[in-house]
Amino acid sequence: xxxxxxxxxxxxxxxxxxxxxxxxxxxxxxxxxxxxxxxxxxxxxxxxxxxxxxxxxxxxxxxxxxxxxxxxxxxxxxxxxxxxx
Numbered sequence: 001x002x003x004x005x006x007x008x009x010x011x012x013x014x015x016x017x018x019x020x021x022x023x024x025x026x027x028x029x030x031x032x033x034x035x036x037x038x039x040x041x042x043x044x045x046x047x048x049x050x051x052x053x054x055x056x057x058x059x060x061x062x063x064x065x066x067x068x069x070x071x072x073x074x075x076x077x078x079x080x081x082x083x084x085x
Contacts, residue, residue: 009083
């Protein structure tokens, strides 16, 4: 994950926006109006790489760390939210 992606995740976190990745889908929740046009554009730009990073980390946690898939998904989601993918 690069600096720009971490910065975006931090900005989303600061705005109270949580993102969730399921397969190739990225969804978000947050306060009404929190997703500004600037944040929406950045999220659209970085969506493919965020999904890739998340799925890559999930695979590492399942296959290399041998975590059960449910625990691996929870850990990858924490890492995504914390910008530490």
